[in-house]
Amino acid sequence: SQQGEEDPQALSIQEGENATMNCSYKTSINNLQWYRQNSGRGLVHLILIRSNEREKHSGRLRVTLDTSKKSSSLLITASRAADTASYFCATDGDTGGFKTIFGAGTRLFVKA
Amino acid sequence: GAVVSQHPSRVICKSGTSVKIECRSLDFQATTMFWYRQFPKQSLMLMATSNEGSKATYEQGVEKDKFLINHASLTLSTLTVTSAHPEDSSFYICSASPNTDTQYFGPGTRLTVL
Numbered sequence: 001s002q003q004g005e006e007d008p009q010a011l012s013i014q015e016g017e018n019a020t021m022n023c024s025y026k027t028s029i030n031n032l033q034w035y036r037q038n039s040g041r042g043l044v045h046l047i048l049i050r051s052n053e054r055e056k057h058s059g060r061l062r063v064t065l066d067t068s069k070k071s072s073s074l075l076i077t078a079s080r081a082a083d084t085a086s087y088f089c090a091t092d093g094d095t096g097g098f099k100t101i102f103g104a105g106t107r108l109f110v111k112a
Numbered sequence: 113g114a115v116v117s118q119h120p121s122r123v124i125c126k127s128g129t130s131v132k133i134e135c136r137s138l139d140f141q142a143t144t145m146f147w148y149r150q151f152p153k154q155s156l157m158l159m160a161t162s163n164e165g166s167k168a169t170y171e172q173g174v175e176k177d178k179f180l181i182n183h184a185s186l187t188l189s190t191l192t193v194t195s196a197h198p199e200d201s202s203f204y205i206c207s208a209s210p211n212t213d214t215q216y217f218g219p220g221t222r223l224t225v226l
Contacts, residue, residue, distance in 0.1 A: 031213075035217075040203070040220075040222070041219060041220065042118075042205060042217045042218055042219040042220045043156075043205065043207075043217040044217075045215070045216075045217070048213070088155060088156070100146070100158070100207075101158065102148075102155045102156040102157075104154070104155045105154075105155050107153075
């Protein structure tokens with residue numbers, strides 16, 4: 001079964017607004033990653049946050065991780081139409097091995 | 113940055129035929145490669161983990177005789193969908209890892225089985 005579950009499933013905002021997506025997972029993790037996927041295309045890695053980190057920034061992206069609640073959030077500030085895509089969180093699961101389990105994803109639509 | 117290619121990008125085949133999809137790491141050696149499938153508007157489902165020179169590890173529910181994986185070198189893994197049926201139509205994505213921290217994803221292959 002999928003490890004991560006995204007919330008909301010779909011989000012529509014105006015250009016310039018901030019977009020917040022949440023992800024919950026079920027088991028202990030070593031790290032959590034966020035990816036972006038444009039329709040019908042491959043994945044682009046956005047950011048990795050380790051289990052001992054609480055917050056990480058990269059450009060207009062801000063990721064938080066709360067291991068006590070088994071949740072993470074991705075904030076995109078000052079959104080642009082080009083940010084329209086699906087966003088997935090992914091964790092390394094609880095197998096002790098190295099594999100990535102993806103959540104259901106949030107489809108973000110930024111209106112110009 | 114690291115580049116992973118997939119070939120072909122799109123393939124249409126008749127039911128009952130076999131289709132091979134290649135995944136290559138172009139500028140790094142990948143000890144581990146992963147294969148995913150993705151249905152429309154859904155997430156990526158891990159199918160199998162492939163380590164160079166050894167048998168692939170398949171996820172529960174994935175038929176290993178249906179989806180043959182060969183990781184013959186540190187830069188190439190292939191996924192063969194044998195005796196494809198319309199329900200196998202999907203977007204297949206590979207990823208390659210040079211270490212345990214990083215995965216680089218290929219652009220995906222859209223398979224349509226008629």
